[in-house]
Amino acid sequence: MKDRMEKKGFFAKLRDGLTKTRNNITSRVDELVKYYREIDDDFFEELEETLIMADVGIHTTEEIMNYIRDKVREEKIGDVSRIKDLLKEKIISILEEGSRKPELAGPTVMLVVGVNGVGKTTTIGKLASRFCREGKQVIIAAADTFRAAAGEQLEIWSKRAGASIIRHKEGADPAAVVFDAIQSAKSKKADILLCDTAGRLHNKKNLMNELEKISRIIDREFPEAHKEVLLVVDATTGQNAIAQAAQFRESVGITGIALTKLDGTAKGGVVVAVKSRLNIPIYYIGVGEQEDDLHPFDPEDFASALFDS
Amino acid sequence: MAFESLADKLQSALKKLTGKGRLNEKDVKEAMREVRLALLEADVNFMVVRDLIKKITQRAVGSEIMESLTPGQQVIKIVNEELTALMGGTQSKVVMASKPPTILMLVGLQGSGKTTHAGKLANYFRKQGKNPLLVACDIYRPAAIKQLQVVGDKVDTPVFELGQEDPVHIVRKALEYAKENQHDMVLVDTAGRLHINEELMNELISIKSAVQPHEILLVVDAMTGQDAVNVAQAFNEQLGIDGLILTKLDGDTRGGAALSARAVTGKPVKFVGMGEKLDDLEVFHPDRMASRILGMGDVLTIIEKAQASIDLKKAEEMERKLRTQTFTLDDYLDQLEQIKSMGSMQDILAMIPGMNSSKLGGLKIDEKQIPRTQAIIQSMTPRERLNPSIINASRRKRIAAGSGTRIQDVNQLLKSYEELKRMMKQMTDMSKGKGRRGRMKFPFM
Numbered sequence: 001m002k003d004r005m006e007k008k009g010f011f012a013k014l015r016d017g018l019t020k021t022r023n024n025i026t027s028r029v030d031e032l033v034k035y036y037r038e039i040d041d042d043f044f045e046e047l048e049e050t051l052i053m054a055d056v057g058i059h060t061t062e063e064i065m066n067y068i069r070d071k072v073r074e075e076k077i078g079d080v081s082r083i084k085d086l087l088k089e090k091i092i093s094i095l096e097e098g099s100r101k102p103e104l105a106g107p108t109v110m111l112v113v114g115v116n117g118v119g120k121t122t123t124i125g126k127l128a129s130r131f132c133r134e135g136k137q138v139i140i141a142a143a144d145t146f147r148a149a150a151g152e153q154l155e156i157w158s159k160r161a162g163a164s165i166i167r168h169k170e171g172a173d174p175a176a177v178v179f180d181a182i183q184s185a186k187s188k189k190a191d192i193l194l195c196d197t198a199g200r201l202h203n204k205k206n207l208m209n210e211l212e213k214i215s216r217i218i219d220r221e222f223p224e225a226h227k228e229v230l231l232v233v234d235a236t237t238g239q240n241a242i243a244q245a246a247q248f249r250e251s252v253g254i255t256g257i258a259l260t261k262l263d264g265t266a267k268g269g270v271v272v273a274v275k276s277r278l279n280i281p282i283y284y285i286g287v288g289e290q291e292d293d294l295h296p297f298d299p300e301d302f303a304s305a306l307f308d309s
Numbered sequence: 310m311a312f313e314s315l316a317d318k319l320q321s322a323l324k325k326l327t328g329k330g331r332l333n334e335k336d337v338k339e340a341m342r343e344v345r346l347a348l349l350e351a352d353v354n355f356m357v358v359r360d361l362i363k364k365i366t367q368r369a370v371g372s373e374i375m376e377s378l379t380p381g382q383q384v385i386k387i388v389n390e391e392l393t394a395l396m397g398g399t400q401s402k403v404v405m406a407s408k409p410p411t412i413l414m415l416v417g418l419q420g421s422g423k424t425t426h427a428g429k430l431a432n433y434f435r436k437q438g439k440n441p442l443l444v445a446c447d448i449y450r451p452a453a454i455k456q457l458q459v460v461g462d463k464v465d466t467p468v469f470e471l472g473q474e475d476p477v478h479i480v481r482k483a484l485e486y487a488k489e490n491q492h493d494m495v496l497v498d499t500a501g502r503l504h505i506n507e508e509l510m511n512e513l514i515s516i517k518s519a520v521q522p523h524e525i526l527l528v529v530d531a532m533t534g535q536d537a538v539n540v541a542q543a544f545n546e547q548l549g550i551d552g553l554i555l556t557k558l559d560g561d562t563r564g565g566a567a568l569s570a571r572a573v574t575g576k577p578v579k580f581v582g583m584g585e586k587l588d589d590l591e592v593f594h595p596d597r598m599a600s601r602i603l604g605m606g607d608v609l610t611i612i613e614k615a616q617a618s619i620d621l622k623k624a625e626e627m628e629r630k631l632r633t634q635t636f637t638l639d640d641y642l643d644q645l646e647q648i649k650s651m652g653s654m655q656d657i658l659a660m661i662p663g664m665n666s667s668k669l670g671g672l673k674i675d676e677k678q679i680p681r682t683q684a685i686i687q688s689m690t691p692r693e694r695l696n697p698s699i700i701n702a703s704r705r706k707r708i709a710a711g712s713g714t715r716i717q718d719v720n721q722l723l724k725s726y727e728e729l730k731r732m733m734k735q736m737t738d739m740s741k742g743k744g745r746r747g748r749m750k751f752p753f754m
Binding site: 049052053054055057058115116117118119146147148149150152153155156157170201202203204234236237238239240241243261263264265266267270 | 349351421451503534543559560561562563565
């Protein structure tokens with residue numbers, strides 16, 4: 001199975017990962033286009049439902065629908081098939097507006113945060129492997145000292161990738177792990193320090209405080225490094241992802257999102273909502289379980305893969 | 310993210326209708342738009358929402374408005390009842406096999422919390438006097454076995470593992486081991502998967518046919534979006550599930566996924582995970598989930614908690630004392646005890662409708678304060694407790710020393726006691742003067 005996966009090219013994988021989403025949105029849109037000859041209220045309503053089913057969320061769906069309604073009125077569009085292009089255009093523009101990419105020149109600390117079970121540790125493993133392949137020197141701080149065996153899991157990933165890892169005992173102070181990792185990164189002149197953190201629900205005040213402390217330590221001990229804070233979001237997550245992003249941003253200032261598990265049946269439409277409402281760019285997408293199944297996010301590709309069959 | 314509660318929205322949308330005798334079609338249609346938005350915002354699956362709205366509309370149109378309710382409340386009442394019905398009437402338990410061991414198999418997507426909940430279930434059944442065995446069948450995720458071992462250690466339950474062997478082989482051997490060692494429950498932790506992965510799904514099917522589990526429980530993350538339906542359907546159709554475990558419900562998600570999964574599979578939610586600790590597992594209450602999805606807080610839970618821990622007789626006595634102004638420090642102590650037995654103040658406040666986590670953010674309740682206050686009062690003599698006005702400087706010094714606090718703390722306590730007394734006096738005066746007080750209304754009644 002592994003061999004088969006590795007032979008596939010990058011775009012094939014991306015497309016595979018997004019096939020479900022695309023099928024879901026486009027086949028329904030195609031269906032609608034066939035079914036309705038005129039653009040009327042029922043048509044808009046059905047279109048709205050299609051977006052909601054993809055987890056785009058009611059607010060962003062309304063934003064998109066208003067845009068399309070206005071366009072249809074302004075340009076007197078009578079052709080239902082034009083709607084698909086409009087949808088794509090709008091989604092690209094939401095995703096592209098004010099977007100940025102992670103800055104990785106010079107020493108960088110990447111703090112990886114998120115709620116439980118979204119795939120933080122796996123994402124770190126994939127990131128480490130990616131950066132190592134690019135010839136960078138990578139250090140991983142195993143600051144998830146809470147979940148049983150999180151350190152072991154990360155150790156296995158770090159070996160696969162060829163990165164060094166700083167670990168303490170289970171139950172140790174995560175801030176201390178990060179502190180040690182920073183010292184190590186400084187003395188080894190590492191290019192990238194990846195900090196894993198324990199999954200935490202964003203409404204747990206004390207756990208968010210713990211995260212703030214880690215973030216403060218990075219600022220204080222490693223001011224010369226560029227800091228990125230990556231929020232990992234599971235593509236199966238519904239509207240709660242917006243609350244997650246808002247809360248984590250308030251605590252530690254999210255700079256980008258990694259959207260994981262896009263290879264399932266989940267549509268990942270919630271990123272559009274997060275981008276639209278909070279203007280947090282998406283950095284990476286995870287489309288599989290292998291080391292190289294993490295890709296930089298590209299709005300154009302994403303939307304194209306979403307709509308072109 | 311603060312959501313305006315559906316109850317508030319409906320109330321304001323239907324405010325102008327107060328006094329009308331029946332709900333007409335137009336009113337209901339307007340209300341249903343709000344209900345629809347609220348359900349979708351809560352991640353209830355779109356198809357499920359559509360069916361539900363249809364049902365509710367049918368019931369609501371022409372229904373007589375109860376005398377005590379506003380039209381908005383009437384609509385909420387119907388919505389709440391329908392949601393509860395859809396959630397599945399009463400809670401259902403795990404049925405024990407007539408011939409042990411009872412075999413439970415946990416399945417679910419990656420990261421939904423299977424391993425943690427295997428541990429929580431082991432803990433739960435241990436407390437009921439069972440002797441469970443955990444079986445590690447997740448041979449793919451790095452360190453998954455180790456995680457189960459650590460969890461098993463914490464709940465004092467042995468873990469059966471054979472490393473990266475074939476899971477079917479592992480589970481067969483585990484069953485033999487359980488029988489030899491008098492384990493009357495076997496909890497099988499399986500590898501997480503994306504359900505499109507047929508290879509892994511087939512593995513689950515072989516495990517199932519190898520050991521014939523009595524129940525297969527699907528572990529679902531409460532934060533799942535519209536996809537919850539596909540997940541539940543796929544597992545149910547290909548594997549056949551007997552119930553659901555809803556995890557991470559201690560977050561601020563509305564948890565519409567529960568409703569969706571329940572609606573498409575027809576299988577009950579049996580447990581909910583409410584935290585990271587291994588005893589944070591609760592039996593599911595459909596009615597409470599319904600109010601949560603609607604954003605009405607967990608009013609029922611708070612009422613029940615209060616009823617369970619407040620002694621009615623004591624409450625009556627307290628009321629008499631309040632009225633007659635003989636509320637002493639002893640009574641204050643009593644009250645603190647009762648508050649303490651209701652659980653964490655933060656938990657209780659969080660259950661009140663409109664008190665979502667963001668509003669609570671700024672309000673930090675110092676729980677350590679309660680035992681400190683108790684210590685201070687307990688360091689007073691009975692006479693001092695009855696008549697705090699005799700507490701002079703030297704008595705204060707003695708009380709502080711006796712309770713291990715500072716004199717300022719004693720002063721603080723006496724001050725807040727006086728304030729409380731004054732407040733109570735005002736309240737009793739008010740109710741005496743103005744006669745009948747307004748009826749207390751809960752938004753859902």
